Amino acid sequence: MTTTTTETETQFAQQLFDAYQTQHALTMADFTDTVADEDAAYRVQAQLTTLKNQPVGGYKVSLTSEETQKMFDAQAPLYGAQVSNHFLAAPTTVRLGQLMTPLVEVELVFKAKEKLSPDDSLEDLRHKTTVAPGLELPDSRFADWFPDLPKNLVVADAAVGGLVVYGEERDTDQQFASVDAVATVKCSLTHDNEHLKDGVASEVLGNPLKSLHWLVGKLAAQGKSLTAGQRVSSGTFVLPPFLTAGHWQADFDQDLGSVQLDVTND
Template identity: 25%
Template sequence: MQTSELHDIASTLRRARADAEPVTAPTKTWPALDADSAFAVQRINTEAAVADGDRVVGYKLGNIAKVMQDAFGLDQPDYGYLLGSTFAYEGVPQERQRYIEPFVELEPAFILEHPLRGPHVTVADVINAVEYAVPAIEIIDSRVENWAIDLPDTLADNGSTGAVILGGTPRRVTDLSLSDTRGILHFNGRPVIEGNTRNILGNPFAATAWLCNRLATYDIAFEPGQVILPGSCLQAVPMNETGRWAGTFEGWGTVEFGVSTA
């Protein structure tokens, strides 16, 4: 695709995010958009955000679990940058009107002590690189109308990122059983859905290795201190009502946030 077209797609998605107004899927308007050109769009908007004072603080993997792929009609994972501006706090309610059609996910988050660079990163490399893990909630939100997305659409939209909330119970990964940890999502004290970290490509270390090796294609490496989101352990749940969400990993900890109308 021509550079001018990539910038047109980037500005269209940037306006949609700023206005919280959905747009037609980019692949409908620009049929030549593929995964690599979509990542170029993602990079354009990330560089624009950094130039405007934001910063890259990590990377995310999405739709790695089959339940997520089935829910959004995809057969491959998506991935994107994590920007500092997308991180929120447990004690600060999220305003529903800031989003278009948001969903809530529960997943572990890894904070790195050592760098990781693909290709050929292994699960052992990931375990050695992670300093600690915390429970996390990701709010995903597509700028594409009705979530009518193909893989290039969500990649151009930075993996449909909305917001990230990190919990306050850091643990060394050697103290966790991330190949078999049950996660439960509650809304207003009522259990909504549950899953298991084994849904994240067998375990989230494997998902992180996959992500690192995939992004090496674009000459991206993970740096110490960065946050890595390896994907949700359960199917995402619509965030339509005001109230309080809580995601709990059994034997580990809980991450919570509220939703308000203003």
């Protein structure tokens, strides 16, 4: 992958950053030809991350189910770098005004206990990480983005990164006796005590550890790495609803616990 950004890519990254700061949404149609391919989109994302001038706290992996890949005409996942202060420990409160047009996803959030290698097996990753229940709040700098935003614009926009709320973190190899057990996690999502959706971890590339493995390999191919302390929101169990004010809760089985999030209208 070429790492040198073109003038057009640099300008696009600045426009995304301005939208990120001002919350004035961009119009999709104005940018459909701005990024030539996925490599260009990742160059824009890298420039956008630099403009944020904050530590990278981790990554989110998107398009991890057959359903979402079809929606965005993709054959593989994609990732977005997330700054550290966008990872929030539950329980927490978020203002709708912090975001633009956010969704709600149910995820497992892994944290690297040491630098991860593309040579790591799924079993290695089970030993080298912690795991926590999570709610991810995807968001975009484009108006009317879901589910119509072109894939390369999703990539450029930090994989429509918003916020990641995570629950109690435990050693993955203590929480799960095997790699296969990770795929069997089930979750229920509620809003103001109204049941909305149920999901299962196998929706995430068959196993969320496969999502983590994909990310480590993708980063390595771009000369990057996942280092100790960085977190990964590994992919949604459910097709996401839009975020609204109220009390959101995701309850996970297998003693993973719950994640609670209050959203205010301001």
